[in-house]
Amino acid sequence: MAATKTTKTTKTTAKETAKKPAAARAKKPAAEVKKPTAAVKRVEEKKKILFVASEATPFIATGGLAEVIGSLSSALAATDRYDVRVVLPLYSDIKKEYRDKFSYLGNLYVHLAWRNQYCGIFTYVKDGVTFYFIDNEFYFKRPGCYGYYDDGERFAFFSRSVLEIMPFLNFYPDVMHCHDWQAALAAIYLKTNYCFREEYQYIRALFTIHNIEYQGQYSLDLLCDLFDIYGHYKYLVEYNNSINLMKGAIECCERFSTVSPTYAQEIKDPFFAHGLDRIIRNNEFKLRGILNGIDDIGYSCEHDNHLFANYSADDMSNKAVCKSELQKMLNLPQKPDTPIISMVSRLVSHKGLDLVTAVIEELLQDDVQVVILGTGDAHFEGFFSDLARRYPDKLSANIVFNGDLSRKIYSGSDIFLMPSKSEPCGLSQMIACRYATIPVVRETGGLYDSIKPLQNGYTFANYNAHDMLYVLRQAVNDYKNKDEWSKLMHRAAVTDFSWRHSAKEYESLYLEMLK
Ligand code: GLC
Numbered sequence: 058m059a060a061t062k063t064t065k066t067t068k069t070t071a072k073e074t075a076k077k078p079a080a081a082r083a084k085k086p087a088a089e090v091k092k093p094t095a096a097v098k099r100v101e102e103k104k105k106i107l108f109v110a111s112e113a114t115p116f117i118a119t120g121g122l123a124e125v126i127g128s129l130s131s132a133l134a135a136t137d138r139y140d141v142r143v144v145l146p147l148y149s150d151i152k153k154e155y156r157d158k159f160s161y162l163g164n165l166y167v168h169l170a171w172r173n174q175y176c177g178i179f180t181y182v183k184d185g186v187t188f189y190f191i192d193n194e195f196y197f198k199r200p201g202c203y204g205y206y207d208d209g210e211r212f213a214f215f216s217r218s219v220l221e222i223m224p225f226l227n228f229y230p231d232v233m234h235c236h237d238w239q240a241a242l243a244a245i246y247l248k249t250n251y252c253f254r255e256e257y258q259y260i261r262a263l264f265t266i267h268n269i270e271y272q273g274q275y276s277l278d279l280l281c282d283l284f285d286i287y288g289h290y291k292y293l294v295e296y297n298n299s300i301n302l303m304k305g306a307i308e309c310c311e312r313f314s315t316v317s318p319t320y321a322q323e324i325k326d327p328f329f330a331h332g333l334d335r336i337i338r339n340n341e342f343k344l345r346g347i348l349n350g351i352d353d354i355g356y357s358c359e360h361d362n363h364l365f366a367n368y369s370a371d372d373m374s375n376k377a378v379c380k381s382e383l384q385k386m387l388n389l390p391q392k393p394d395t396p397i398i399s400m401v402s403r404l405v406s407h408k409g410l411d412l413v414t415a416v417i418e419e420l421l422q423d424d425v426q427v428v429i430l431g432t433g434d435a436h437f438e439g440f441f442s443d444l445a446r447r448y449p450d451k452l453s454a455n456i457v458f459n460g461d462l463s464r465k466i467y468s469g470s471d472i473f474l475m476p477s478k479s480e481p482c483g484l485s486q487m488i489a490c491r492y493a494t495i496p497v498v499r500e501t502g503g504l505y506d507s508i509k510p511l512q513n514g515y516t517f518a519n520y521n522a523h524d525m526l527y528v529l530r531q532a533v534n535d536y537k538n539k540d541e542w543s544k545l546m547h548r549a550a551v552t553d554f555s556w557r558h559s560a561k562e563y564e565s566l567y568l569e570m571l572k
Pocket of ligand 1: 120122125131267268316349481482483484503522
């Protein structure tokens with residue numbers, strides 16, 4: 058069991074602390090661990106929710122997970138019924154504008170098997186949410202968030218730190234809400250090492266799967282030496298003769314959820330479950346599907362200052378300006394009546410790129426323009442770059458990750474294509490709607506739950522390239538009927554994708570867990 062050394066809480070900025078050598082920081086005199094009182098004060102008014110995640114906007118983002126952590130936490134805090142806090146690793150890539158504002162709270166040492174690692178704690182409050190950042194330069198002073206040979210060790214340290222900082226902060230959450238495999242060990246350690254201590258015994262664990270494809274799988278040899286899990290708990294994390302951290306979290310948590318009701322059904326099926334369907338079915342009684350929301354203030358055609366011009370659901374005249382400026386910027390002919398079909402996506406197979414590559418040349422024979430934005434597999438990047446050279450007047454391939462350009466594309470195009478093979482939730486189809494750009498999606502996961510045919514978009518069921526092309530052509534054809542199309546744009550733009558509904562569903566799930 059990990060022993061904890063703590064220091065007195067001092068206010069120092071991240072900048073100041075960074076100047077001190079690690080050894081000097083480590084040698085701070087140990088102070089008494091404050092006596093935990095939270096466990097006995099269960100009657101406090103606000104429920105305490107602790108998010109454990111590997112990324113969150115606005116600090117660090119590689120995908121939809123970060124947006125959900127950033128926007129759901131502030132939506133819950135805004136209800137004033139929850140004390141919401143979030144723990145993240147202090148990656149060196151965290152934006153400097155924020156990093157410089159963080160306050161240093163103190164440090165302690167975290168044991169993991171034979172390791173004994175420095176754990177600094179920084180904090181920052183944003184939109185009523187208290188963020189904590191776990192500092193350890195050995196693990197997190199590297200470019201990016203993931204993709205290192207020792208990711209298992211990095212996130213084991215992170216998860217262990219989450220439990221170790223609780224006495225230091227004197228904060229024991231009612232619900233510890235862990236997201237994806239990187240935070241799975243926090244739920245596992247709670248049940249294997251910590252819940253026997255009085256102050257931890259009331260903490261309930263919720264585990265949310267944002268994408269079942271990434272499970273955190275490691276050799277069983279690492280069970281004790283790396284993950285510090287006792288042999289008699291092997292059965293919790295073992296799956297197919299390996300350690301599977303996502304499986305372990307599902308077994309250990311009180312409830313688990315995924316990011317849309319349809320995906321919650323789909324992952325019981327081997328086609329979607331990447332091998333975990335049996336575990337999902339066995340634990341079905343604990344499973345919920347809650348559709349993500351988006352930050353509908355951040356994504357607003359009225360206020361977004363990245364756009365060439367602003368417009369609203371009631372007056373879309375300036376959307377034409379966004380379109381013609383986009384065409385100009387991307388060197389496409391400025392044709393107001395030619396529909397622009399766009400994709401903002403990682404260029405990987407499960408996003409439906411196989412369907413697109415199969416029929417795009419057929420589509421390009423029609424009076425359309427196609428705009429692609431994203432990076433991914435080399436063969437897709439090469440395919441679209443080559444196509445752009447062959448059809449310079451019809452297709453623009455932008456093989457980059459660029460937030461500013463993505464917003465210009467969402468607002469300047471007419472149709473947004475998202476034909477994913479599987480999609481736990483998907484946020485882009487909702488963002489497209491916010492900019493009155495009509496999504497064409499495959500009926501899977503959150504795409505099925507958020508886009509309703511002719512209400513706010515077009516859908517097709519089978520993972521079939523010509524089914525997709527048929528529906529796309531139907532949209533292109535309907536686009537010519539300006540009156541009907543304007544009504545469709547209006548309905549899409551006013552669809553409520555805020556967190557209002559979904560945050561309530563999380564609330565009722567938390568309360569159910571606390572009964
Ligand atoms: C993952 C999923 C995506 C989801 C996002 C946020 O990136 O692939 O579908 O929208 O997480 O939950």
